[in-house]
Amino acid sequence: MRAKVAKLLADKPADPFTIGEISKTLGHSHGAVQQAVNTLVQRGEADQLGSGRQFRANGKTVFAAAVVVISPPGTHSPRAQAATARTTPPAPKAPGQVGPIRRAGGQLYHPRELASLPDVEALARLRAADVPVLLYGPPGTGKTSLVEAAFPDLITVAGDGDTTVGDLIGDYTLDDSGGYVWKDGPLVTAMTEGRALLIDDATLISPKVLSAMYPAMDGRRQIQVKAHRGETVTAQPGFFVVAGHNPGVHGAVLTEALASRFSVQIQVGTDYDLAQALRVDARAVRVARHLAGQVELGELGWAPQLRELLAFKRTEAVLGATAAWANLIGIAPPEDRDVVAAAVSKIAGIKNIKPLTLGRQLPATTATAAQQPPGGTNSARRGQR
Known part of the structure; x- marks a missing residue:
């Protein structure tokens, strides 16, 4: 229940909620919601506002929504909290225990390790x-x-x-x-x-x-x-x-x-293992790793990061692999494109790829046909009447 309440608050971080509003949204009893909210506040994972009738997310709420923590009885009493703070240092959690977190815009974020957390x-x-x-x-x-x-x-x-x-x-x-x-x-x-x-x-x-x-x-x-x-x-x-x-x-x-x-x-650098786990073409990931190594050596000024690799995946899904490789070369700074193209050719085996460019004009009949709505032109439809 606590994780459900935390997720509701975290999904709308700017909005204050009453117990009644949370209970109605989640479809749970007023008492169960009240207990969950009290626990979140006592743990510092939600904020109690003004007169105490409204509650809102804080910086810890998203973590409470992502990880369900079952605490022993009495853990959240003021006396128990004070004793724990004096005698027990916080135990680091293994990074593998945290799943993807949904950001405010709806996109998923995959947590990474930082100081064993x-x-x-x-x-x-x-x-x-x-x-x-x-x-x-x-x-x-x-x-x-x-x-x-x-x-x-x-x-x-x-x-x-x-x-x-x-x-x-x-x-x-x-x-x-x-x-x-x-x-x-x-x-x-x-x-x-x-x-x-x-x-x-x-x-x-x-x-x-x-x-x-x-x-x-x-x-x-x-x-x-x-x-x-x-x-x-x-x-x-x-x-x-x-x-x-x-x-x-x-x-x-x-x-x-x-x-x-x-x-x-x-x-903060790119997590290339994550890029591959997100099903970016393994060849594109290898190219990016290689170019990143050249950047570290000062031999190159640019390498694809996670954003560019995810764009590669989306472009490939919409326009095909050839367009995705061409776009990867095209988004590189002009001074680095030849090096990027050489890496694509050597590592990925993709030859003769140039930046994504408009080609020759299509024949008028082809373009016109492509733009016609189903059923033909208006004049044709009028003639059929």
Whole structure:
């Protein structure tokens, strides 16, 4: 029951639920749901809001939904919890015990090992201890997917060179009556609601802009919003910052000031075994591994990551294998395409493949026939009448 309740909360992380709403949705008794919710709250795997009549997911809820833990009687009493915390260190779980986790958008995330824990649980523990995390690695390796799977209540900022302080903190916007109203930005929203905040591509944002969030990440856990009457915003429990950094992307600079704010920095690479388990063509995986080795040696600037390998699989299913190989070469940077094509030829045995390109114009009769609806043209149908 607890896992069912956790999944319901995790699937709609921004929505608060009452016991009655959960009971009606799941089709279980009010008492059983109440007991499950109480256990989740006591374990820190869900949050009790306001007057205590509503409940919402937090960073640990998704893990509670993925793993059913049967606890002995008395485990969740305050006295038992205090005794356990004093005498028993947390036992690491084997990464193999965690199955795929469904992200907010519906996609599945397959957890990986991190410090002898499932990565989603490791991030949940770091959040509970308020230890900010920086994830770094090539684009397409799953940094954002990991954070979305770990934190169902996530708010995401897509960083770039045009990101402003207002984009983070908030700004005045024009309302329907023609007046201006203040609208909180993602940083203020995450602070006031105690939610996780992902600054994706953080190192593309101007250091001056990023410095606006630093007071929220240190012992003060406050920021002053000068643009909104000098309001002081204090971070609520649960507020947590994760940043993503793509070292190879042009313009991405990890400054000392930014790096020092993240006590834990985790390298994220492609799990090629996972790509093969997801039934990506084994030859494409071998090509990607080979190219990744050349990147590590500094001989090449690009190699397919998990995102590109999954795109290969989808393209193959829709357009066929030849188009998938051509597209794999075409998405490589122009300066690396010859090397990628050579690897495809040598390792996969696919010869004379060039980037996916439009060919000659089709004969008009063929194109016209392909575009006709079933039953022929309108004029033909009118003639049949």
